[in-house]
Amino acid sequence: xxxxxxxxxxxxxxxxxxxxxxxxxxxxxxxxxxxxxxxxxxxxxxxxxxxxxxxxxxxxxxxxxxxxxxxxxxxxxxxxxxxxxxxxxxxxxxxxxxxxxxxxxxxxxxxxxxxxxxxxxxxxxxxxxxxxxxxxxxxxxxxxxxxxxxxxxxxxxxxxxxxxxxxxxxxxxxxxxxxxxxxxxxxxxxxxxxxxxxxxxxxxxxxxxxxxxxxxxxxxxxxxxxxxxxxxxxxxxxxxxxxxxxxxxxxxxxxxxxxxxx
Amino acid sequence: xxxxxxxxxxxxxxxxxxxxxxxxxxxxxxxxxxxxxxxxxxxxxxxxxxxxxxxxxxxxxxxxxxxxxxxxxxxxxxxxxxxxxxxxxxxxxxxxxxxxxxxxxxxxxxxxxxxxxxxxxxxxxxxxxxxxxxxxxxxxxxxxxxxxxxxxxxxxxxxxxxxxxxxxxxxxxxxxxxxxxxxxxxxxxxxxxxxxxxxxxxxxxxxxxxxxxxxxxxxxxxxxxxxxxxxxxxxxxxxxxxxxxxxxxxxxxxxxxxxxxxx
Numbered sequence: 001x002x003x004x005x006x007x008x009x010x011x012x013x014x015x016x017x018x019x020x021x022x023x024x025x026x027x028x029x030x031x032x033x034x035x036x037x038x039x040x041x042x043x044x045x046x047x048x049x050x051x052x053x054x055x056x057x058x059x060x061x062x063x064x065x066x067x068x069x070x071x072x073x074x075x076x077x078x079x080x081x082x083x084x085x086x087x088x089x090x091x092x093x094x095x096x097x098x099x100x101x102x103x104x105x106x107x108x109x110x111x112x113x114x115x116x117x118x119x120x121x122x123x124x125x126x127x128x129x130x131x132x133x134x135x136x137x138x139x140x141x142x143x144x145x146x147x148x149x150x151x152x153x154x155x156x157x158x159x160x161x162x163x164x165x166x167x168x169x170x171x172x173x174x175x176x177x178x179x180x181x182x183x184x185x186x187x188x189x190x191x192x193x194x195x196x197x198x199x200x201x202x203x204x205x206x207x208x209x210x211x212x213x214x215x216x217x218x219x220x221x222x223x224x225x226x227x228x229x230x231x232x233x234x235x236x237x238x239x240x241x242x243x244x245x246x247x248x249x250x251x252x253x254x255x256x257x258x259x260x261x262x
Numbered sequence: 263x264x265x266x267x268x269x270x271x272x273x274x275x276x277x278x279x280x281x282x283x284x285x286x287x288x289x290x291x292x293x294x295x296x297x298x299x300x301x302x303x304x305x306x307x308x309x310x311x312x313x314x315x316x317x318x319x320x321x322x323x324x325x326x327x328x329x330x331x332x333x334x335x336x337x338x339x340x341x342x343x344x345x346x347x348x349x350x351x352x353x354x355x356x357x358x359x360x361x362x363x364x365x366x367x368x369x370x371x372x373x374x375x376x377x378x379x380x381x382x383x384x385x386x387x388x389x390x391x392x393x394x395x396x397x398x399x400x401x402x403x404x405x406x407x408x409x410x411x412x413x414x415x416x417x418x419x420x421x422x423x424x425x426x427x428x429x430x431x432x433x434x435x436x437x438x439x440x441x442x443x444x445x446x447x448x449x450x451x452x453x454x455x456x457x458x459x460x461x462x463x464x465x466x467x468x469x470x471x472x473x474x475x476x477x478x479x480x481x482x483x484x485x486x487x488x489x490x491x492x493x494x495x496x497x498x499x500x501x502x503x504x505x506x507x508x509x510x511x512x513x514x515x516x517x518x519x520x521x522x523x524x525x
Contacts, residue, residue, distance in 0.1 A: 017341035027342060028342070028346060029341045030339070031338075031340075031343050032339075032343060034335060034336055034339040034400075035329065035336060035339045035340055035343060035399075035400035035401060035403075035481065036399060036400060036401060037343065037400075037401055037404065038396070038401055040303055041397070041401070042395065042401075042405070045395040046392055046395075048395045049391075049395055052391055052394065052395075064325070072293065073293060073294070075290075076289070076291075076293045076294055077294070079287070079290040080287075080290050080291065080294065081291075083287060094273060094363060102473055115511070116507055116511075119470070119506070119507045119511055119514075120503065120506065120507065121470045121471065121473060121474050123386070123474040123477060124473060124474055124477075124484075124487070124503070124506070127477060127487070127488065127491055127501075128491065130308045130491075131306070131491045131492075131494065132303055132307060132310065133303050134303075136295070136296075137294050137295070138294070138296055141294070193494050207382065207384070211384045211386045212385060213388070213479060214478070215488075224387070226445060228387075236387070236472040239381075240383065240384075240387065242386075243382060244379065244382045246385075247382045248378075248382075253475035259500060
C-alpha cells in the first residue's frame with residue numbers, strides 16, 4: 001500500500017533529461033550549420049511555391065491519355081519485380097531461418113548478405129542497374145526484384161523462426177525427411193504470412209516504380225521527369241493524381257486479398 | 263507407409279487462383295520490351311566487379327570537404343533535421359487523424375485521407391519542388407524529408423493516440439487534476455515514448471532516403487554517386503556504396519538499441 005500522499009509523485013531523472021536535451025540541441029545546431037539551413041530563403045520564395053501550387057491546381061487533363069501507357073508499364077514492372085524477388089525469397093528464407101537446421105555458417109553468411117542488400121535504397125539500385133543494362137524497364141525490374149527480395153525474405157524468415165515446433169517433431173518422429181517436414185510441417189504454418197508480405201512489398205513497389213523512371217529505369221517516371229524539366233506543373237499534377245489513384249486502388253485490392261487470406 | 267493426402271476440398275479454388283496469378287504474370291511479361299538491354303552489359307558487369315573489389319580508398323578523406331566522410335556527415339545531418347522537422351509537423355496531423363470520443367467521424371477520416379495523400383507523394387518530387395523554391399542543396403533535401411515523412415508519422419502517431427489507455431486520464435481527473443495535469447501526468451508519459459520510437463524508426467528510413475536525394479540535386483552523398491555512375495568510375499561507386507552500407511548499418515544498430523530502451 002502507498003502511504004497517504006498529499007503531493008503528486010516527484011519526477012525522477014532531471015539531470016539525464018537535460019543532458020539529453022542539450023545533446024539534441026548540439027546535434028541540431030551542428031547539422032543546421034553543415035547543411036546551410038536558411039529559413040529566410042524559404043519565406044522569400046513562398047511566392048514560387050504559390051506559383052507551383054497554382055499551376056498544379058489546374059491539371060492538364062489532356063495529358064492523361066499520353067501517360068496511361070507508361071502507367072501500365074509501371075504496374076507491370078512492379079508486378080514482375082515483386083514476383084521475381086518474392087520467388088527468390090521463399091526458398092532463401094526457409095534456408096536461413098535459425099530453426100531450420102541448415103548449415104549454421106552458410107546461413108549466417110547469407111543472412112549477412114541479405115542485410116547488406118537491405119541497406120541500399122531502391123533508387124540507388126536502379127541507378128546502378130541503369131548504368132549496367134542501359135535505360136529501360138529492365139533495370140527497374142531488377143532493382144525492384146532485389147529490393148522485394150530483401151524485404152520479403154527478412155520479414156518471412158523472422159516469422160518462420162516463430163513457428164510452433166510441434167508439427168515438425170511429430171513429422172520427424174514418424175520418419176519424414178527434410179522436404180516432407182518443410183511441406184507438411186513448416187509451410188502450412190507460414191504461407192499466409194508469406195502472401196501478406198508479398199502484397200506489402202507490391203504496395204511499396206507500386207509507389208517506388210512511379211519514380212524509378214526519373215533516373216531512366218522505365219515507367220511513368222520518365223514523363224514525370226519530362227514534365228518537371230519543361231516546368232509543366234499542370235502535367236506533374238496529372239501524373240501525381242494518377243499515381244495516387246492507382247496506389248489507392250492497389251491498396252484497396254490488396255487489403256481485400258489479405259482479408260481473404262488471413 | 264505414406265503421409266496422409268492433403269484435404270481435397272479446395273482443389274478447384276487453388277487451380278483457379280494459380281491460373282489467375284499466371285495470367286497476371288503473362289500479361290505483365292508480354293508488355294515489357296527487353297530490347298533496351300545493352301549488348302555490353304557483360305563487359306560492364308566485369309568492370310563493376312573490378313571496381314568494387316578495388317574501391318577508391320583515396321576518396322574516403324581528402325580534407326577538402328568533398329570527400330566521402332564529409333558528405334556522409336552531410337547526409338546524416340539532412341536526415342536528422344528532416345526527421346525532427348517532420349516529427350514536429352506530424353503531431354498536429356496525428357491528433358487530427360486520430361479518432362477520439364465525442365468527435366465527428368468526418369474529422370478523423372479527413373485527417374487520415376490527407377496523411378495518406380502525403381504518403382503517396384513521392385519524396386523525389388517534393389525534393390524537386392523545394393529545389394525550385396530554395397535552390398539546389400541540402401536545405402531542399404531537409405524540407406523534402408520534413409514534409410514527406412508527415413504521411414507516415416502522422417499515421418503512426420494517430421494510431422498510438424487512438425490506442426491510448428484512458429485509465430490514467432480518468433485517475434488524474436478523479437484526483438482533482440486540471441487539463442494541464444492531465445497533459446503532463448497522463449497523456450504525455452504515454453505518448454512520448456511511442457512517438458520517439460516511431461520517430462527513430464522514421465529516422466532510419468530518412469537516412470536511406472537522404473542518400474538518394476542527391477540524385478536530383480538535393481544534397482548529400484547521392485550527388486557524387488550519380489556523377490561517378492555517369493562517368494562509369496566504378497571504383498568510386500564502390501567506395502560510395504560501401505560508405506552508405508556502413509553508415510546505414512551503424513545507424514540501424516544505434517537506433518534499434520535506443521528504441522529497445524524506450525519501449
